[in-house]
Amino acid sequence: MRAVRPAAAFWRSALAVSVAASLALGLHAAPGRTAPPEQSAQAVAAPADVASYRLSAVLDPTTKQVLGTGRMRFTNPGERPVEELWVRLYLNAFRSASTPWMREAIAQFRGAVFDPAAPGSIDVTVLRRADTGRDLALEPMDEGATIARVQLDRPLDPGATLDLDVAWTARLPRVFARTGFGGPDDRFFMVGQWYPKFAAFDRGRWDTEPWHANAEFFHDFGTYDLEVTAPAEFVIGASGVRVGEDTVADGQRTARFRAEGVTDVAWTAWPGFSVVQSEVDVGGRSVQLEVLLPPAEMPRQERHVAAAARSVQLFSRWYGAYPWPKLTVVVPPPGAEGAGGMEYPTLVATGGALGLPSPVEATLRDIETVTVHEVAHQWFPMQVQSNEAREAWLDEGFSDYLTIRALRTLFPGNASFLDLGPARLDYADIQRAAAMTAIRQPLTTPSWEIATFNRYGAAMYGKGSSALLTLEGRFGDEPFTAAMRAYADGWRWQHPTITDFQDSLRERLGADVDLFFEQFVRGTRTLDYAVTSLEPARATVMQRGDGAWPVAVALELADGTREIRAWDGADALTVEPGSGGRELRAVAIDPERRVAIETERLDNARTLAPDAGPRLALVVRWMGLLQALLQAVGQVG
């Protein structure tokens, strides 16, 4: 599954399977599924094309510009004629430090600072109907011109298709908020959000919300033919599968790619990449895995490859087979870290090791956590395309929940993030800790209504993943995974909302789902169970939060037997050991730590017969450390 083959051999075999498709397509062909089915780049049933593109990009590494030409095709998926088109121009968010986007972000993004000397922008120079040759005007609809309206000269009927010829210049910023140039000699390029792109047309209307600093994306599915030209020494990687061999002429390399059933394409170019090819077996089907690594990460190539390959397999097993023929993993070089930690359909940008001393690094799953998280996005939202900006929980919360599960499977023993002797930590507990800083933030809040990225992260990633973990804890691993699978299967290639997700879960898991959503997804309720008293004859447990959620209460009797009692987790409950002279020794609420969104766990258990061992062991260790310190520091010289 992880056989790493020399690149040359790979290209030969890739050529064999794709040569017919490349001949059939040609670059003059209009977008759309013109390849015969057996040569299709799509492995699994694909969605209907709504927004398809043929994009040609010429990279100028000196001016940091991409000259783009192409054709955009929109097929009206609605039931009424469409009189206007909405087009996103994302790069305009980086035009200066004073755009609305930048003001929201305070000119920084996840710790990366915007370089005003290297801004980004997109200028559309041609926008023309392919059928009539008539020029159309882009009318900016927000202050930052990240979204524009195109008034059509005649309405587009339901099911009808409109082709627009387009030309543009994309000026790439110094790597910032996922896209741009950077790295050694500023010759690394991660090119995302780089072309004029139809906004999503969902449930009969355009998504007209401007792009915001905390927001990600939302688009319709389609087919992409992409052609990237860069100086010959550049190694190029992109979404989709490579079509044919690169051609080199006049010192310029041109690589061609095709992606079907996707909502976007991104690409990267850098002379310094090493390419590691392998194949992943996904339920009897082989998926190509291409990992582009900077030299500094080559000693850790096994970790990068294994993290991607094994998570693709796990998610395929849990939520449906990876539907595309290939996955590309891009690890940005040092100095361009801001390009990492981002997902595009069939391509993820991850990150290198944190650069800690190697004995520590070997116990830290920094590479794995980022890689697995980005790979998880290939299911949510790349297949189940919810609105990432308006309902980020369905995107980031889902992805981190999947990450928690995968990391636990790959690195068991409560050490899925850190495994350094006595310092071990499960990734779920990191997310739980983050969640507590935004525990009253409804998960339905649009990303742009949350003031800071930190709070957005705490809510959508932290509380979002902890909420799903809490649901899993309530209904059980297998039933909940089956319910998630049913949701994915039911809404794959569509645009579900949180309400759709709720309906889907309720159908499988029952009415308790609504209880949870109303309190903790849409609402601001919190949970804090507590043991308030314990005597041999009875114990009292109480809900100190303003929410309620069923939980297990474990009783330990004086004779050593254990019992589990169910509690609805509301108000208070008195438990008694039962008749026949039985006595309580200890009581513990949620002994398996299933309610990940509970705010305080220290008061969840009480015992009448504390075990002296752990306390003594901790103190002996503490005293030993003090004594060693005294010997080392107090006896200098």
Place this chain on the structure above:
Amino acid sequence: MNTFLLLGNSAPRAARSWPLALALYVPSAILAFIAGTPFFLGLEALAASGTLLARAATGDVVLVVLEVGLAVLAAPSGTPPAAVRALGVGSGVSVALLGAAVLVQGCLYNLVAGGVMHSLGVSSDARGFSWTVARGWFWPMLRLGFEGVLALGTGAAVVVAVVAVLPLGAWAAPVSAVALLGWLALGNGWLELARAELVHGGTRSAWRSIGRAGLRLVQSRAHMGSLVAAWLLLGLTAVLYWSLVGPLAAVVPASAVLGSALAQQAALIGSAWLKLLRLALAVEVVLHAPAGRRYRERVRPGEGAAVL
């Protein structure tokens, strides 16, 4: 003289005088017990809350610290639960006592150091430890200890600063750690040599003994190499010993705690003996290793020895 010859000559000296290691060990044991007791008391309330401490003792320390932190975060009006307050007070007092214990330990060490050095240097038939001798050396030893700590600290700051300006990239942290450990092992050895110069080299001035120790090193290059190697070797051994101390206490059943505590104390006695071996090494060098010509010219035999 090579490293192993040096160690081979010093080890029997340290072995013969093994009870002296107890003079280094016992104060650290008593002080650690005193400083650790508030932590033990502070854990009482948490111990009543079920399995939390068991998790901490079996490897989930970070998790338990995290949950304690979340309990503080969740506390209404900023008042953490009683168990957390007790733990906070207990560990706070424990850490404060540790600060005082380091100072007391330093004084006690300087109180016994002169006697230990003297005893290591005299011939085998008169190796008893004398409190009178020890008291006589207390003030010069204390001054040497004080000045030595200052010199070691300054040196450590210089080492870190130098490494910081070198273009090492990702290697900066490990190089810095190794350089710092190396400096501490060497600087410590130098000060031990100075203590030996003080007792056996004929001066009562702390600064002069530090200078003489340096001169002895510089003037005899071959000698310096083997001594430095011995110090590094012993430093490494000590680090190894200390790294045993934590894991030895990681056994949880109450019945096993006693055993692991004993093993831990055995390791700490071993590390005290390693310190004795380092001191014996310094005495060996001052008494028997050939010094350079300029050292012999600058330091006339018998100078200052009459003071005792």
